[in-house]
Amino acid sequence: HLSGMRTPTMMIVGLVLCPCGLLLTLTGTLAPNWRQVSLIPNQPIDLVLEQGIWDICRERQSSHDRLCGQTDELGYFEQVPVRVAQGLMPTSLVVTLLGLLVATLGVRCWHKEPRHLLAGVAGLVLLLSGLLSLVPASWYTSELWTLPATAGSTLVVGYSLVLSYLGSCLEILGGLALTLSFHHCCKEC
Numbered sequence: 001h002l003s004g005m006r007t008p009t010m011m012i013v014g015l016v017l018c019p020c021g022l023l024l025t026l027t028g029t030l031a032p033n034w035r036q037v038s039l040i041p042n043q044p045i046d047l048v049l050e051q052g053i054w055d056i057c058r059e060r061q062s063s064h065d066r067l068c069g070q071t072d073e074l075g076y077f078e079q080v081p082v083r084v085a086q087g088l089m090p091t092s093l094v095v096t097l098l099g100l101l102v103a104t105l106g107v108r109c110w111h112k113e114p115r116h117l118l119a120g121v122a123g124l125v126l127l128l129s130g131l132l133s134l135v136p137a138s139w140y141t142s143e144l145w146t147l148p149a150t151a152g153s154t155l156v157v158g159y160s161l162v163l164s165y166l167g168s169c170l171e172i173l174g175g176l177a178l179t180l181s182f183h184h185c186c187k188e189c
Contacts, residue, residue, distance in 0.1 A: 008184075010177045011107045011119055017174030018103070018126050021167040022096045025133050028164030029089040032057050032068060035144055035161070040153040051076060051147075052160055053085040053136075074148035081143045085136035089164070092132035096171060099125035103178055116184035123178025130171030137164040 028034075032052030040047060046061040049070070056076065057068040076082060099122050106118030140147075145155055 007107055007114055008181070010180045011103075011114060014119075014123060014126070014174040014176075014178035015100075015103060015107060017170045017177065018096065018100055021130065021170030021172075021174060022093065022100070024163045024167030024170065025089070025096065026093060026167075028133075028137070028160045028162075028167055029053070029093060031160040031163070033158035033160040034085070034140060034164075035147065036156045036158050037149050038154045038156070040150050043150075049149075050158060052158075053082055053089060074150070076148050079143070079147050081136065081140045081147065085140055088132050088136045092129045092168075092171075095125060095129035095132055099123075099129055099175070106178075106181070114181070116181040119178050120180075120182035123175045123181060125175070126171050126178060127175030130168045130173075130175055133164055134168035134172065137161060137168055141165075 030052075032055035033050040034053060035051045037049040037051065038047070039045070040049070044060065048059050048061060050057045050059065055068050056070040056072060057066055058070055059066040072078075102125060103119060103122035106115045106120075106122050108114075140161060141157065144157065144161075149155055
């Protein structure tokens with residue numbers, strides 16, 4: 001019978017938000033679109049450069065011809081916010097996976113009662129993973145307009161950066177929801 005096997009709501013919230021956050025952060029990390037550079041002087045009017053943390057792609061909006069692996073002539077990848085993102089985004093993904101593994105062990109229903117301490121620890125790990133991806137996303141955003149680009153071109157936030165932000169926030173919220181499991185440990189003590 002299932003009466004004693006109810007998983008607390010906050011644990012479910014944490015286990016829903018964090019994998020969603022992981023997916024968004026993964027997409028944000030891999031997709032080359034943290035910043036879009038358009039209306040570049042002396043270039044076709046419909047040319048857009050998409051800059052990620054690993055790659056630069058150029059796309060003609062009229063024909064949708066897209067070419068990645070563009071040479072970084074302006075030293076974009078040498079910039080500290082880009083380097084920090086290259087280090088912290090993958091680290092965040094690994095920490096998220098670790099947190100989800102611990103969360104699964106803490107929450108799973110093959111025990112009569114969820115392991116609140118384990119779920120709480122998982123919450124802290126997932127909170128950390130969210131912060132690990134929020135830092136580079138925030139830093140990159142604050143430096144977006146100072147990172148090297150051809151003078152006179154238009155710079156806008158790319159979707160990968162937005163997804164990284166959203167993913168970080170979902171992981172932080174999910175992590176916080178799971179850390180509420182510590183409340184049960186305190187009650188048990």
